[in-house]
Amino acid sequence: MQTLVERLYPICRSLTGDGVRETLSILGEHVPLEVREVATGTKVLDWTVPREWNIRDAWIEGPDGKRVVDFRDSNLHVVGYSVPVRARMPLSQLREHLHTLPERRDWIPYRTSYWSETWGFCLPHARLEALEEGEYEVCIDATLEDGHLTYGELLLEGESESEILISTHVCHPSLANDNLSGLAVATFLAARLAERRRRHSLRFLFVPGIIGPITWLALNERRLGRIRHGLVLALLGGPGGFVYKRSRRGDAQVDRASAHVLGTEGELRDFEPWGYDERQYCSPGFDLPMGRLTRAPHGEFPEYHTSADDLSLVPPDRLVEALFKVEEILDVLDRDGAYVNQSPKGEPQLGRRGLFGSLGGATTGRERERAMLWVLSLCDGSHTLLDVAERSGLPFADVRGAADSLAEHGLLVEAGDR
Secondary structure, eight states: OHHHHHHHTTOOOOSSSHHHHHHHHHHTTTSOOEEEEEETTOEETTEEOOOEEEEEEEEEEOTTSOEEEETTTOGGGBOBTOOOEEEEEEHHHHGGGEEOOTTSTTOOBOOBOTTSOOOOEEOOHHHHHHOOSSEEEEEEEEEEESOEEEEEEEEEOOSSSOEEEEEEEOOOSSOIIIIIHHHHHHHHHHHHHTTSOOSSEEEEEEEOTTHHHHHHHHHSGGGGGGEEEEEEEOOOSSSSSOEEEOOSSSSOHHHHHHHHHHGGGSEEEOOOSOSSTHHHHTSTTTOOOEEEEESSOTTSSTTTTBTTSSGGGOOHHHHHHHHHHHHHHHHHHHHOOEEEESOOSSOOOOGGGTOSOSSOOOOSSOHHHHHHHHHHHHOEEEEEHHHHHHHHOOOHHHHHHHHHHHHHTTSEEEGGGO
């Protein structure tokens, strides 16, 4: 994952364009992505697919002929979706197109102008203050013309058509936590889960923010009923512990599963129509059961949308931790179910079946037995294994293991098998 992030970091991505295509091509070396393209002008819900933006070079040259801003030093130097420009102007006029962070004098901000035709440069505030009066030459060698919106999609078919949807955004340039961390975790998650038996089918989306999910939803509305659970992944390598944002429903199974897995180590937040692409999936006309998992959310760490969101902000151990945490949440969603105790009158004799220890009286090391008793107590067809884990305080994996052992001995059957 660290190597993948390092490889993707220099690429200039935006809502559309060759940077997105190059990124998806690299991800496709790890998982068999289907790359889809939707033409400029396509009507998608209340939106229209925009023109495609590509940039080759950009710079500002000072009165002495030296470049004071160079796109080749950082792709954050150019406001995303800037229209092409080649002009000479005084500093007073140029200032109207320059963006800085006065409170972070050495950082370059990240800015975009997706839906208004303008241009601009971003630079450290200290460099702006050092600019001398005089005439400057500016160049943005870019194109903004009819083309396509590009996104990646992968379906891992399970035993049923019911789907778990995993979505992450692919539109940011050289920002490591936002959201190369999400791309890396989602890619390696797909690669690992492709090798496992699954009850649910898993659908992965690598889409540009806002317009990407809207486009996908518009094109796939007839099959949205298959989606049983979903997660938006973002900001998974940066500072802070895990933060889970509930779905619009607030009590979807993904909300409960995430809360159970994170426990006291994570922070739970209620839904609000602000943030990443969960607000598109959860919009009232769709109301999909989609939560969002991040570390420190957008705007809540100083490096957010600046050049300080670099490779140092995404250490590999945090990516690995995030990968395993998402796997654990998906395991709960995929392996939960309602069961029925086949010997509900009194406890069945577990010892003669080899399910209880032969030596009584011990007070430690009995977690497996405790899990089996909880499963037998609550599995009456109306409770799921997640219900058991929540009420007992036991890890879901322990409850699932106990249920598997009981089922092997004929003491438990799935509620649908009665």
